[in-house]
Amino acid sequence: MSSNVVFAIVCLTSVHLASETVAASESRTFSIDYKNNCFLKDGKPFQYVSGSIHYSRIPRYYWKDRLLKMYMAGLNAIQVYVPWNFHEPVQGVYNFEGGRDLEHFLGLANETGLLVILRPGPYICAEWEMGGLPAWLLEKPNIMLRTADTDYLQAVSSWFAMLLPRMERWLYSQGGNIISVQVENEYGSYFACDYNYLRHLRTLVQNFLGEDTVLFTTDGNTDREMICGTLQGLYATIDFGTDTNISTAFDRQRRFEPRGPLVNSEFYTGWLDHWGDRHASVDAQKVSKMLGEMLAMGANVNMYMFEGGTNFGYWNGADHDSRYRSVVTSYDYNAPLNEAGDPTEKLLVIRDVISKFRKVPEGPMPPATHKKEYGFVTLQRVGNTSGLLDVLTPLGPVQSHQPLTFEEIKHLYGFVLYRTKLPRSIPEGQPLISPLNGIHDRAYVSVNGVYQGLLQRDTELVMNVTGQEGDLLDVLVENMGRVNFGSRIHDNKGILGELILGRNVLTDWLIFPLDIDGAISSGWPHSVLRGWPHPPETGPGDGTGPTVYMGTLPSNGQAWDTYLKLTGWTKGQVWINGVNLGRYWPTRGPQQTLYVPGPLLSLSRPNNITVLELEAAPANPRVFFMDRPQLNTTPGKP
Numbered sequence: 001m002s003s004n005v006v007f008a009i010v011c012l013t014s015v016h017l018a019s020e021t022v023a024a025s026e027s028r029t030f031s032i033d034y035k036n037n038c039f040l041k042d043g044k045p046f047q048y049v050s051g052s053i054h055y056s057r058i059p060r061y062y063w064k065d066r067l068l069k070m071y072m073a074g075l076n077a078i079q080v081y082v083p084w085n086f087h088e089p090v091q092g093v094y095n096f097e098g099g100r101d102l103e104h105f106l107g108l109a110n111e112t113g114l115l116v117i118l119r120p121g122p123y124i125c126a127e128w129e130m131g132g133l134p135a136w137l138l139e140k141p142n143i144m145l146r147t148a149d150t151d152y153l154q155a156v157s158s159w160f161a162m163l164l165p166r167m168e169r170w171l172y173s174q175g176g177n178i179i180s181v182q183v184e185n186e187y188g189s190y191f192a193c194d195y196n197y198l199r200h201l202r203t204l205v206q207n208f209l210g211e212d213t214v215l216f217t218t219d220g221n222t223d224r225e226m227i228c229g230t231l232q233g234l235y236a237t238i239d240f241g242t243d244t245n246i247s248t249a250f251d252r253q254r255r256f257e258p259r260g261p262l263v264n265s266e267f268y269t270g271w272l273d274h275w276g277d278r279h280a281s282v283d284a285q286k287v288s289k290m291l292g293e294m295l296a297m298g299a300n301v302n303m304y305m306f307e308g309g310t311n312f313g314y315w316n317g318a319d320h321d322s323r324y325r326s327v328v329t330s331y332d333y334n335a336p337l338n339e340a341g342d343p344t345e346k347l348l349v350i351r352d353v354i355s356k357f358r359k360v361p362e363g364p365m366p367p368a369t370h371k372k373e374y375g376f377v378t379l380q381r382v383g384n385t386s387g388l389l390d391v392l393t394p395l396g397p398v399q400s401h402q403p404l405t406f407e408e409i410k411h412l413y414g415f416v417l418y419r420t421k422l423p424r425s426i427p428e429g430q431p432l433i434s435p436l437n438g439i440h441d442r443a444y445v446s447v448n449g450v451y452q453g454l455l456q457r458d459t460e461l462v463m464n465v466t467g468q469e470g471d472l473l474d475v476l477v478e479n480m481g482r483v484n485f486g487s488r489i490h491d492n493k494g495i496l497g498e499l500i501l502g503r504n505v506l507t508d509w510l511i512f513p514l515d516i517d518g519a520i521s522s523g524w525p526h527s528v529l530r531g532w533p534h535p536p537e538t539g540p541g542d543g544t545g546p547t548v549y550m551g552t553l554p555s556n557g558q559a560w561d562t563y564l565k566l567t568g569w570t571k572g573q574v575w576i577n578g579v580n581l582g583r584y585w586p587t588r589g590p591q592q593t594l595y596v597p598g599p600l601l602s603l604s605r606p607n608n609i610t611v612l613e614l615e616a617a618p619a620n621p622r623v624f625f626m627d628r629p630q631l632n633t634t635p636g637k638p
Contacts, residue, residue: 030172030179030214032235034259038298039214041172041179047298048179049354050077050117051306052266054126055105056086057331058309058341060098061599063105065366066307066341067112072365073336073347074354077115077179079265079302080105081124084159085134086315089412091155094162106170110177116170117265117302119182119218120163122156122201123489127272127317127327130482131185131489135412138492145490146187148196157204164208171213180214181205182265186239188219188229191487198231218265221249226256235260239304241268242286246293262299267291269303269346270334274318274325279590279632281334284346292353303350307341308333310595313517313580314413317484318491323458324441326480328591329582330631339595339629340561342368369598372560374625377609379551381543381621382525385417385612386449386474388548389512391519393417397510403495404511406479411513415546415612416494418475419510422447422467423501429464430502437461438496441480444546444614447471451545454615465501473506475499476514476546478614480583516548516612521578525550526608544616552606553625559601562625563593566611568618575610576600592630 031040039046051070058066070078082102088094096102109116123146124132134155137143143151170176183201205215219229221240230236236256240249250262269287271280287303294301308331316327332339336347343365354360385392398409403418432445434455443455447467455463455475465473475495482491499506519525525548553576564574564581571585574594581594601607609623 028173032260038261048077048300049075050079050302051075052079052304053307054309056083059597059599064108067109069366071112071114072361073351074360079117081126082120083128083132084122088134091136116178117180118178124185125485129315129317131484138407146190147192147194160204180216183215183234186219188225193228202233230256237263237265239266242290264301266304267301273328275328275585275588278634284349288349288353295357305333305335307337308335312582316481318481320483320488330591370560371627372562373627376622376624377551377553378622379549382548382550384449385546392514392516393512397512400509401507403509406493409513415514416477417512420473420506420508422471422473423504425469426466429466431462432465433500434461436497440493442478444476446474446545520575520610546614549611549621551609554606555602557603559598559603561598562596563629564596565593565624565626570615572613577608589634590632592633
């Protein structure tokens with residue numbers, strides 16, 4: 001009999017030995033019982049079965065629906081990340097309203113009967129932009145992220161001073177539902193291995209939440225990760241998926257925590273997708289079998305993800321191992337609840353497993369949301385971005401001899417257009433070169449508004465340009481998402497360094513930060529152009545290069561979930577009623593449709609659709625609203 005099984009027997013047996021009457025002083029307590037190798041809730045042994053859910057990836061309207069489905073699946077807890085950059089988009093400016101109302105989300109979980117395992121970072125990874133760290137940190141060029149660097153610690157301390165007091169009243173001991181709090185996240189995967197940093201975070205959290213709050217770390221299943229990610233006073237947990245031997249993994253946890261509960265803080269029910277990958281899939285039977293084995297050992301398990309949701313807007317992250325790879329808009333994750341929150345076969349088999357270990361709530365599982373096929377909508381061309389700069393950059397450009405990064409001009413997400421003049425005539429074409437791989441991440445190049453091609457980080461560093469001396473050279477750079485994992489999270493965007501055209505270093509730039517989200521959320525272009533039989537052309541109209549399109553989906557008194565398919569389009573961004581749905585890239589895949597939550601649609605007014613196509617639109621520019629997702633088609637090369 002393995003040591004892990006012995007630990008489980010001791011812990012499970014102690015459930016029957018615990019007193020039926022809990023003293024008043026213990027009526028709201030959560031702690032670790034090192035003697036019996038388990039958690040104690042209100043003085044009684046406790047085992048959690050949890051699932052990860054990200055409120056930042058789910059429309060607020062659907063929070064209750066998703067939480068109820070998790071509860072009905074048999075979970076008694078959820079695990080929640082707090083993305084710092086989601087709440088402090090500008091340094092010192094905090095947002096906890098609407099879809100960022102974390103306390104409302106915690107309250108809904110509490111009403112539903114779900115405990116909370118809080119993961120406030122400050123770094124969260126989560127395949128989220130820059131791992132949840134705000135990009136304004138990079139405005140200090142020498143900052144050392146995730147270390148005891150003074151500038152970084154000062155920013156973290158200010159953030160935690162805003163966040164953690166809000167969390168105190170939600171602690172289980174205070175009548176709320178937060179039973180434990182993670183300090184940092186998978187820190188052992190980071191190169192720095194800075195124990196002073198972890199000590200600082202531990203002190204910060206204890207100062208705000210009290211020394212009795214259960215604090216923990218989570219790290220991958222290697223010795224190096226556990227060594228650099230753990231610290232005395234923080235309970236060490238481990239994460240692993242279905243490709244791992246359970247006993248080997250928990251034996252590794254035991255080497256760092258000889259006594260206490262077994263915990264898999266991230267048991268992977270699926271995996272993420274990058275553009276150009278096949279859609280990830282993890283077999284439901286493997287998940288259920290392994291979950292059952294861990295629960296039989298008395299282990300506490302959090303399933304990552306239980307519902308993934310969507311990377312709306314610009315919130316997707318990226319990886320950089322041998323090359324830069326951006327995460328797709330969908331965060332479906334092949335999870336038990338799919339991107340739209342619908343129950344899957346995986347959820348049903350997981351519920352069956354859980355029912356063998358704890359009482360599952362009676363009653364039917366809430367059904368999938370209704371989906372609607374609204375059909376085709378034809379779009380009209382508004383104009384290319386080069387001709388819309390008065391609208392998209394109302395404050396005008398920044399002038400600079402050399403290119404400046406997104407961070408230097410304090411425009412952190414989306415798009416920036418860099419403009420200069422051709423220094424000489426080049427009728428036969430000359431190479432435009434990013435000599436130090438300085439395009440972060442993808443640049444669309446036009447001359448006098450005519451699209452000529454693209455440059456791309458790591459893969460396409462040279463293209464040919466033609467034109468006459470004095471022609472306007474426009475380089476529209478797209479931030480495809482900052483790296484969220486590993487040593488490259490210090491990920492500046494824009495043109496980093498010089499651009500060289502033939503033998504000339506290009507200088508004297510006008511730099512236009514495109515506030516396309518602000519313009520669209522204010523009603524443009526529909527508020528200006530609605531009613532015109534044909535919107536005015538604002539530049540060459542051959543259907544290539546960065547171009548804005550608009551259309552409307554008529555209201556018919558229905559606002560059901562739907563999926564937007566962009567057949568024949570190449571790559572770009574979509575907004576509906578001013579809300580940024582995210583990126584599309586059907587020529588690369590695997591994702592072919594964008595999830596459109598029903599609450600975004602109007603019951604009484606036409607629904608405004610705006611598309612920024614970056615490369616080439618179809619000859620007949622239209623989109624299709626269908627009633628099912630397509631997430632697994634990979635027509636292009638990686």
